[in-house]
Amino acid sequence: xxxxxxxxxxxxxxxxxxxxxxxxxxxxxxxxxxxxxxxxxxxxxxxxxxxxxxxxxxxxxxxxxxxxxxxxxxxxxxxxxxxxxxxxxxxxxxxxxxxxxxxxxxxxxxxxxxxxxxxxxxxxxxxxxxxxxxxxxxxxxxxxxxxxxxxxxxxxxxxxxxxxxxx
Amino acid sequence: xxxxxxxxxxxxxxxxxxxxxxxxxxxxxxxxxxxxxxxxxxxxxxxxxxxxxxxxxxxxxxxxxxxxxxxxxxxxxxxxxxxxxxxxxxxxxxxxxxxxxxxxxxxxxxxxxxxxxxxxxxxxxxxxxxxxxxxxxxxxxxxxxxxxxxxxxxxxxxxxxxxxxxxxxxxxxxxxxxxxxxxxxxxxx
Numbered sequence: 001x002x003x004x005x006x007x008x009x010x011x012x013x014x015x016x017x018x019x020x021x022x023x024x025x026x027x028x029x030x031x032x033x034x035x036x037x038x039x040x041x042x043x044x045x046x047x048x049x050x051x052x053x054x055x056x057x058x059x060x061x062x063x064x065x066x067x068x069x070x071x072x073x074x075x076x077x078x079x080x081x082x083x084x085x086x087x088x089x090x091x092x093x094x095x096x097x098x099x100x101x102x103x104x105x106x107x108x109x110x111x112x113x114x115x116x117x118x119x120x121x122x123x124x125x126x127x128x129x130x131x132x133x134x135x136x137x138x139x140x141x142x143x144x145x146x147x148x149x150x151x152x153x154x155x156x157x158x159x160x161x162x163x164x165x166x167x
Numbered sequence: 168x169x170x171x172x173x174x175x176x177x178x179x180x181x182x183x184x185x186x187x188x189x190x191x192x193x194x195x196x197x198x199x200x201x202x203x204x205x206x207x208x209x210x211x212x213x214x215x216x217x218x219x220x221x222x223x224x225x226x227x228x229x230x231x232x233x234x235x236x237x238x239x240x241x242x243x244x245x246x247x248x249x250x251x252x253x254x255x256x257x258x259x260x261x262x263x264x265x266x267x268x269x270x271x272x273x274x275x276x277x278x279x280x281x282x283x284x285x286x287x288x289x290x291x292x293x294x295x296x297x298x299x300x301x302x303x304x305x306x307x308x309x310x311x312x313x314x315x316x317x318x319x320x321x322x323x324x325x326x327x328x329x330x331x332x333x334x335x336x337x338x339x340x341x342x343x344x345x346x347x348x349x350x351x352x353x354x355x356x
Contacts, residue, residue, distance in 0.1 A: 018227060043227065043256060046248030053217035053249075057224020060209060060345065061187065061232070062354025065224065083213035084221075088341040091356050148356055 003136045003162055004029040007095070008037070010140040011066065014148075016093070017041055018058050018065030020051040025166055026097030026158045027068045048073030052080040056090045067092060071099040071113050074120070074155075082123060085153050092153040093144055098129065103165035120155055127155035130162045169305040171195070171266050171328045175202035175237070177309050178264070181316055182235070187225050187352070191218030191238040193273045195266055199237055200337035206351035210337045210344050216246030219253065219263060226258035226321075229352075233260050233316070240267040240281045247290060253321055254295030261321040262312075263291075268330045276330065288325035301325045 007030060011019075019034050020043045021027055034040040045051045051067040058065040067073075074096065085092040099106075100113015120127045126146050128139045140156060147154035160166075175198040182188070182205075189209045190196035195218075196210040209225075211218050222236035243249075243265050253263065269282040281287060288301040298320060300311040308326050315322035338344055349355065 018224075020224075041227065043252070046251055047246070049216065050220045050246060050249055050252060053214070053220025054224035054227070054252075056217075057189070057221040057226075058228040059224075059356055060221070060348060060352075060354075061225040061228035062349070062352060063228035064356075065228075080214055080217055084211070084217055087212075088345045090345065151356055 003130065003133055004033055006136045007140050008033045010137060010144065012039055013141075014064065014144045016064045016066055018043060018055070018063065019068055020045055020054050020065050021068035022048050022051070022070065022073055024070035024097040024099070026163045027070070027095070029163065030068060030095070047076055049077040049080045052077050052084060052092060055092045056084055056088070059090050067094045069094065070097045071109065071116050074116060075112055078119070081153055086123065089151040091147040091151050093147045094153060094155045096155055096157050097163070098157040098159050102160045104160070105166060116157070125153050125155055127157060129157040129159050131159050132162065136162070168303060168327060168329045169308060170331050171198040171268070172201055172331070172333050173305055174266075174308050174326060174328065175199050177305060178235070178312055179203040181312055186233045186235060187229070188235045188237065189218055189222045189225065191242040193239055193242070194332060195237040195239050196337055197333040197335065201333045201335045204337065206347050208337070209348050212339065212341060215242055216249075218242055219246060219249035222261065222263065223249065223253055223256065223258065226261040227256070230258070230260055233262065234258070236261070236263040238263070238265050240265060240269060240287060241271045241279050243287060244280055244285070250291050250294035250296065250323075258321055259319045262315045262324070263321065264324045264326060266326055266328045268328050270330060272330050272332060288323070291323040291325065296321060296323045299323045299325065301327075303327045
């Protein structure tokens, strides 16, 4: 199971320093690695929306951060995303544990999960879904390239096909 | 009771060109602009609640710079969790000022929860911030700012202000605000 290491390797290559997060089981796979790595600085948030502001502040001050969160976090962040990084043109790379899709056990996650791609499309946010180990590096790198090129948010979804489903 | 514009002027007189300031939606950014339109003022249009989080991100990214957050009571009440995050992270270079006029002034002076029993200074203390000042007069505000600028933070200054509104408006282009700020700081994405 290499994907968490691959993502962390690419984040490092792109000088991402700050991992701002609301935890979920998928995100924890990355957090386990970055917590012990002195190249990263990890910030726990109370709500995903906060992370939109924090990543923007980090970027405005010249350093790179990502927002790591579960699917439900997009729901908590929509107005912040629409009114801050999009109009101000600030890159906000979002890594999202994709709940409410393939193999979901929890019915209350499904509506948000099924709406997630449409929400991202409605906001014109490019998104890429990690499904197979051999695609992780190129999709992670491509997702970072487009967020910094467009100076706008982009999303990387970690699917249950890759990470396994929750019991 | 002090006025937000007079207090913003007193604050700006004490800052250097090197300091970063983020001013939140509504009157806080209007008052900051009227007090002094500096390149390192980041004016937040809309994005209610985000002001404190932007300031925290700046303070984390640049521990060598002082960061000042200016935010109204309505904006802070929308994202009280930011106080808990700030207190836990404890950035030494952060000064968080909340102008409390106890209303959503621009939308028709509807009362906020601080018109009721909510006390933002006590909420800040409860969140874990230890350097908290509550001030109601201009001399008390100036003394609090002098302390906050000379001692390690994070500081939280809860400033009770009247509801007089400023006349001037800052630049409206988000990308102009961003580019001016980042260019002056000498950074890029």
